[in-house]
Amino acid sequence: MGAGGNGAGAARVAVVTSGPGAAQDADLPLIVAGLRDAGLAAEAVHWDAEHVRWDRFDLALIRSTWDYAGRLEEFLAWADATARVTRLCNPAPVVRWNSDKRYLLDLAARGVPVVPTRFVEPGGPWAEEDLGAGRPVVVKPSVSAGARDTARYEPGQLADAARHVRMLREQGRTAMVQPYLRLVAEGERALVFLGGTFSHAIRKGPLLTEAGVVDNARVAHPGAAPYRPSEAELAVARAAVAAVPGPEGPLFARVDLALDEGREPVVMELELIEPNLFLGMNPRGLDRLVAAVAGAGEAVAGGATA
Known part of the structure; x- marks a missing residue:
């Protein structure tokens, strides 16, 4: 599995990012540099880049794939395919489970x-009264990142909250309704x-x-x-x-x-x-991440060359 099968050498790690992530992720260069300083062959790779041989890596570390929520099925298919040829962290089943806030x-x-949460499925039973009365609520989609399409509503705005729920349902998305803490x-x-x-x-x-x-x-x-x-x-x-x-x-x-x-x-x-x-706020955090990745990557590489 992975580059370790090609012979001796440093474990190869793909630090997986995206277009938005590569432009905005302050941790990305820290991680790549930290892994290289630890002796690993690390490079940033876009998850949706064409013609990437994921099997040449011993480990693919998902980091700033910040566009995944709008391309969920494509991203999950990528995770499944990548996990078949290298070690994916976190694992593909965990990624799939965590991609929906259910x-x-x-x-x-x-x-x-x-937080107490009600999920309102597209086409499922639901009424405006289900929002409750006299309490502020938060409405958001169950698949989202960066608090996209999310808002809170005061008790006098429950009609607006209901419209938000209807909008998500009409888009074929599952809505979440939570009390605002x-x-x-x-x-x-x-x-x-x-x-x-x-x-x-x-x-x-x-x-x-x-x-x-x-x-x-x-x-x-x-x-x-x-x-x-x-x-x-x-x-x-x-x-x-x-x-x-x-x-x-x-x-x-x-x-x-x-x-x-x-x-x-x-x-x-x-x-x-x-x-x-x-990680920029806690250098020891970067050291801990590098140690965890190095241990996982080298274990895979060592197993492949054994």
């Missing part, structure tokens, strides 16, 4: 505290796990600052700054990572948390495909 139902079934004003927490172990965290400002507005050009991580999570936040994040299906844990993960009305942490999202890992 994974929140699986986390909840495993006892992980999550007021304490998100104190910041969202993003806890990063590398090689199965907690590495570092950041806290960022709320995204949905204006009610009733879909703003797909909003800044993705406003005011991001290093953060020391509480023991309760660590426990919830570890439970979420432990609930990821499959025989091996994810090589990288980011767990986004907020506080509910009782000030208890709940999972907003579990990011396993292309999350920003904020």
